[in-house]
Amino acid sequence: MMRRARELESSHSPIAAERRQEPGATSATSSRPYDAAMDVLDRQVGQMVRLVDDLLDAGRISRGKMVLRKERVELSSVVHLAAEAVRPLCESSDQELTVKLPHAPVYLDGDPTRLAQIVGNLLNNACKFTEPGGRIWLTAEHEEQAGAGDTEHASHRHPPNVVIRVRDTGLGIAADQRSRIFEMFTQVDTALERAVTGLGIGLTLVKTLTQMHGGTVDVISAGIGHGSEFVVRLPTMLEAPTPAPPVVTREAAATAPPLRILIVDDNRDAAGMLAMLLQFSGHETHTAYDGVEAVEATAILQFDVILLDVGLPRLNGYEAARKIRDQQTQRGRPLLVALTGWGQDEDRRRSEEAGFDAHLVKPVDDAVLGKLLVDLLASSQAVKGT
Numbered sequence: 365m366m367r368r369a370r371e372l373e374s375s376h377s378p379i380a381a382e383r384r385q386e387p388g389a390t391s392a393t394s395s396r397p398y399d400a401a402m403d404v405l406d407r408q409v410g411q412m413v414r415l416v417d418d419l420l421d422a423g424r425i426s427r428g429k430m431v432l433r434k435e436r437v438e439l440s441s442v443v444h445l446a447a448e449a450v451r452p453l454c455e456s457s458d459q460e461l462t463v464k465l466p467h468a469p470v471y472l473d474g475d476p477t478r479l480a481q482i483v484g485n486l487l488n489n490a491c492k493f494t495e496p497g498g499r500i501w502l503t504a505e506h507e508e509q510a511g512a513g514d515t516e517h518a519s520h521r522h523p524p525n526v527v528i529r530v531r532d533t534g535l536g537i538a539a540d541q542r543s544r545i546f547e548m549f550t551q552v553d554t555a556l557e558r559a560v561t562g563l564g565i566g567l568t569l570v571k572t573l574t575q576m577h578g579g580t581v582d583v584i585s586a587g588i589g590h591g592s593e594f595v596v597r598l599p600t601m602l603e604a605p606t607p608a609p610p611v612v613t614r615e616a617a618a619t620a621p622p623l624r625i626l627i628v629d630d631n632r633d634a635a636g637m638l639a640m641l642l643q644f645s646g647h648e649t650h651t652a653y654d655g656v657e658a659v660e661a662t663a664i665l666q667f668d669v670i671l672l673d674v675g676l677p678r679l680n681g682y683e684a685a686r687k688i689r690d691q692q693t694q695r696g697r698p699l700l701v702a703l704t705g706w707g708q709d710e711d712r713r714r715s716e717e718a719g720f721d722a723h724l725v726k727p728v729d730d731a732v733l734g735k736l737l738v739d740l741l742a743s744s745q746a747v748k749g750t
Contacts, residue, residue, distance in 0.1 A: 417481075420705065422548065422565045425572055431708055432475040432576055436601065439470040439504060439526060446483035447502060450491060457496045461487075464503045470526050471601040478573045479598075485566040486530040486594050493592070494534030501531045507597065525579070526600050531593040537585040545583055546571040574598065623668040623737065624648045628658040628684070629703065630676055638671065641730050655679025659687045667698045669737060674704040674715070682718040689719040699740045703728060 424430045447463050454461045472479065483502070490500045507525040537545060548568045574581045579598035585591065625647050629635040632653060639649040650665065652658045655676040662670065670688065674681035685700050692698065699722075702715040707725035715723040721740055724733065 421481075421569050424708070425568070429708055429710075430572065430576065432478060434473055434475055437472045437474050437476045437479060439472060440465050442472075442476055442479045443483055443502065443504060443528075446480045446487055449480075449484055450487040453488070453491045454500065457491065457494075457498075459491060459494055459497065460499045462499070462501045464501070466505060466526075470504070470506070472526070472577070472598055473601050474577045474598070479577070482570050482573050482596060483528065483530070485570050486596070489566055489594075490530055490532040490534060490592075494532045498533040500533075501529070503531075504528045506600075524600060525597045528596040528598070529593055531591065533591045535592075536588045536590045537583065537592050538588050542583055542585060546581070570594070570596070621741070622646045622648065623741075624650070624665070626650045626652060626658065626661055626665075626667045626670045626698075628652045628655070628671065628676065628681070629673040630654055631673075638728075645734065655681060655684035658684045659691070662688050662698065663691060669699045669701065669740075671701050671703050672720075674702055674706065682714060685715075685718040685720055699737075701736070701740075 421430065443463065443465060447461065451461060487500065487502065494500060505527055507527045546567050548565065571581050574596055577598055579596060581597075582595045584593040584595065625642055627635045627638050627642075627649060628651070629638070630653050632651075635651045635653065639651055642649050650661060650667070652661050656678045658670070658672060658676075659679065661667075672681045672685060676684065679687075681702060681704070685702075688698070688700065700720045702718075702720045702723045703726060704711065704715075704723070705726050707723075712723045722736055724736065
């Protein structure tokens with residue numbers, strides 16, 4: 365399952381990269397059919413990304429490899445991220461999405477990516493099982509633990525939970541299906557005329573990730589035809605938050621000076637599209653398609669940066685990195701960046717031991733890559749200057 369998910373992931377990366385390079389509507393191309401086609405492409409690529417991510421996460425869960433990267437998280441940022449991601453899907457079906465959040469900030473000790481995944485999976489599920497023109501509500505509120513007459517001792521108790529509810533006017537869930545709705549690969553029975561897509565993994569991930577954050581999730585439904593409501597409870601934090609790091613946007617991403625970059629990936633389309641992205645930023649790019657080619661290329665040319673896939677034929681990325689490090693000369697030490705679908709702590713440790721300077725998980729956002737190149741170059745120059 366993990367291998368098939370990796371293959372799908374490699375396939376959608378060049379599609380997403382090509383879409384990011386779409387110049388946008390001009391006087392020659394601006395038309396409703398053109399814009400509609402681009403909207404469909406965006407939605408389908410997004411759906412493919414979600415399916416692949418769910419498959420990969422299902423594999424991590426089955427192997428006990430799911431890891432949270434916790435930090436102080438403001439709830440509204442997570443909810444807005446998930447809501448904006450699903451809004452195009454709602455609009456394509458003329459569904460009305462209503463979001464209501466507490467006025468005061470709510471802070472959680474959690475993994476922001478996984479928290480957004482919890483909310484996003486519930487919203488995607490609501491969109492799938494709600495008819496065109498239906499309604500979806502996303503609300504969050506405090507669940508006070510102290511009673512109205514017990515405020516004197518409330519400060520000595522645990523912080524209150526936050527309750528996140530996703531409710532819809534959709535298909536609903538039969539009573540005999542509610543008890544197994546969170547099981548892996550479970551799908552709600554639907555009539556043929558109401559066929560929906562999916563792998564039956566999304567709700568399993570919701571439950572697992574919620575429990576890993578110390579929370580619970582429940583489902584409420586009066587039955588088929590009466591919609592459904594999913595209720596997530598998560599513990600909050602009372603401590604004052606530390607400032608969140610700024611979000612890297614494509615517009616604000618720093619641009620590295622022109623570099624000679626070697627891209628190594630056995631997926632030729634993915635390598636070609638990444639090369640094109642980097643060329644647009646003024647870099648000189650070269651490509652190789654297996655580990656042996658990468659080592660041979662570095663023996664001929666001196667590269668500033670090598671973007672090296674880990675899962676390569678003939679010679680894997682770890683061994684290729686070690687050979688490149690062994691043959692490097694004092695006049696030039698290329699910056700090695702691992703590009704891989706594996707992002708757990710153990711994977712990052714293996715990359716560091718093999719000699720990589722950085723580890724990026726596919727699909728790589730060009731803004732994140734651009735900032736990483738700037739940061740790595742600055743760090744490298746600082747070391748040379750000492």
